[in-house]
Amino acid sequence: MQNVKHQTETDASSKTDFANENSFNAQSVTFKALDGYELNGTLYSPTHPSTAKIVLASATGVPQAFYRRFSEYATQLGYEVLTFDYRGIGKSAPRHLKGFQMSYLDWGKLDLAGAIDYLYDEHAPLFLVGHSYGGQALGLTPNHHKVTAMYCFGTGAGWHGYMPFKEKIKVQAIWNIVFPPMVAVTGYLPWSKLNMGADLPKGVYQQWRKWCKNPTYFFADPEQHELHEQYAQVKTPIYAVAALDDDWALPSSRYAFMQHYKNAPMHFINISADEFGLKQIGHMGYFRKDSEQIWDKMLNTFTTLIAD
Template identity: 45%
Template sequence: MHSKPESRQISALDGFSLSSTHYSAEGEAQGNLLIAGATGVPQRFYQRIALYAASQGLNVMTLDYRGIGLSRPARLKDFKMHYLDWARLDLAAAVALLAKQDLPLYVLGHSFGGHAFGLLPNHHHVSRFAVCGTGAGWHGWMPWRESLKVRMMWHLILPVLTRIKGYSPWSKLGIGEDLPQDVFYQWRAWCQYPHYFFDNPDTQDLLDCYYKVRTPSLFINATDDLWAMPASRDAFIRAYANAPIHTLDIESQGTPIGHMGYFRAQHQDLWQPIVQWLKQGSPASIGASRLQQYAPGEFNKAQLLLPNLAL
């Protein structure tokens, strides 16, 4: 039987108060798992997979980044922060807390979680890392209909609403939690580039952070994830040049997966192999899928991207 999830306030590295939820492992704990959520997705969305991982012997922590969910300030208008604070200050504090315990530490990410891992100052504490639906964010990696929709959102609809509100009202469009305006403007700027912030002149120094990652990593992308198709993932994760990498491309079987389905109940068949890989490091194919394995340095050599898109 699952123990009741426990809500706790934790402090980010700069002292900002964050809401977190803790799920105790059934039986003797075999490790700790931190779930690093997507942009604008509250921690409650990951409750089902957190309960599943707890049933498999892992203590699990979820959290809401500053400005989101239960970590949202009373007044979001003109709330000041940097998008990368979610990784460098918020997730890093959770890693530091869990690393104090004498158990292996794993991280499971979603979308932004794949960006965040390379930005952590303490990723070396993590034994294995898996992420679903991470990508470079550039509209050019998307099918043309989705690309057109995204460009209209970035350049026509949301800039007007954000200027009026003082924050980005994503909830009004039914696509997630409202975002602090700094997150919206920085995210939009980076999504103009094929390799996200690695191509931005102001943030190219971030490559050095990713080159330091040595953690075995599994990157899972559904072929019907229009926001993060496998080519988009590959364009971003080339920066994890010195980590042993597995990539897994999943073909949906009937029910679409999209960008959010990885963590929905109808796709819980994905969870067992993901948790198995985190705990044991043994990759497994999932349904109609394509698994590739690369030693450190091999992934970049294997990719055949257009020359003008090279890092």
């Protein structure tokens, strides 16, 4: 498993430090999930009217601050961007995670759906940018029809069998040896202790561990049989990116999950670090500094869809 470090770092030399720092506004916002749970987010708005809107759907355990650079970059190009923390994560977490009850699916069914409703404007295209779980979550939302297109990065089925040998052994050891005693003692997954992301509610940890044991993830869970039909209802165009050095979501893992969006126009995109002049992309590099060329490729696609 790869580390999620320096999620709120600032870097004066970053290419996303713009010459005109006042050409956008960033403000903290709160909005309701579909069940009324209050979520915290950040709304990045251009000073001029936006050409389109983007909801950023985070990866599991990754706080919204990790996506700040991308959000600022897209806003500079005229997009209004909403980042947010799912319930139980970051600024949307309760004071104490122990005893906090929720389903892993709530992040899509209730939280992402609430974010879509919050930002939706029938007069402006609304795009979803998903990272890992964020690309899975579109099929969980009841309002996916409001999304013009989804561009997702590193979305796969989570099964260790799709991973390279060393990563496979590492992941199995963490799931079966490291995590269980940590959760037994704390009542939640203290992921932050390993510098791997935000702490996770126990329910998220339990379901995630269960589903990652199967090549088709939660689609193999008899308790989630209705998800097959639910995902088949999605007709939103999807652009699914896999970096060839992303050990967590290689193309085989991506195909295993994306096949369930069977009625959505699907575009599979493989990228390599060399293609963008990067040393590594991995599972987290899609949104780290110096990734503007990756962002440009996506935003150019959005521009084309807006023009059409």
